Amino acid sequence: MKPLVGIVCREVDDEARSWYPQRQGVLGAYVEAIEAAGGAPVLVPLVETASLKRIYQTLDGMLFCGGGDIDPGFYHQEIQRKLDRPSLRVDKAEMVMASWCVLDRKPVFGVCRGLQIMNVVMGGSLHQTIPSQSHAEIDHDESFKKKQFDLPVHEIHVRPQSHLRQIMGRDVVTVNSLHNQAVDIVAPGLKIAAMAPDNVIEVLEGDGNHYIMATQFHPEWLYKQDDSWLMLLSDFVSHSARQKAYKNN
Secondary structure, rough: OOOOEEEEEEEEEOOOOOOOOEEHHHHHHHHHHHHHOEEEEEEEEEOHHHHHHHHHHHHEEEEEOOOOOOHHHHOOOOOOOOOOOHHHHHHHHHHHHHHHHHHHHOEEEEHHHHHHHHHOOOHOOOOOOOOOOOOOOOOOHHHOOOOOOOOOOOOEEEEOOOOHHHOOOOOEEEEEEOOOOOOOOOOOEEEEEEOOOOOOOEEEEEEOOOEEEEEEOOHHHHOOHHHHHHHHHHHHHHHHHHHHHHHHH
């Protein structure tokens, strides 16, 4: 039986019709990628904490996906510029579910904002803007600006002893890039697995026996052109399946 992988919904406004009721959902690429990797994706609605907890208890793994900027108050900073697509409802839902994952050691895959969520909830911080704070030399939003989410635009350098290196089998990989923030201080319990040439952190892993794999780029848009990314997603789903087996014993 496929493991259940939760993905927290986003608030979706109809920009062409301001009067149209708000919806909740996620980009289909996340759903398709988890299914391709062997998991059963479950969309988690933005509901009260008690309902979130009940849904969480049924899940075998969590994918925290991309989205708007996290409120800097969660990492004890004042807002330094206008946030991109902020949503306190999403922040709160993902923060609480990420904290439960840490406590229960539930397998986690983070994508873009999802990497940042895991770093923040575990005690790290972010650069609120690139490049003014991180001194980045690469345009880390290039794939978005070119309107090609699946477009690889820069290399990342994979650390030799990382789990990512074991899965990918390569020291250098080219990735897409769609973000305007980045990790500053890495949280306790996480370790760097890959970096861009300008020293922006691109992959974080769990440091210990909690499976966490978090990418600043978007493998859900890359796996169809490079099987290595499907292997990475499948590795997460496999760990989620083990969590399912453990719960059922």
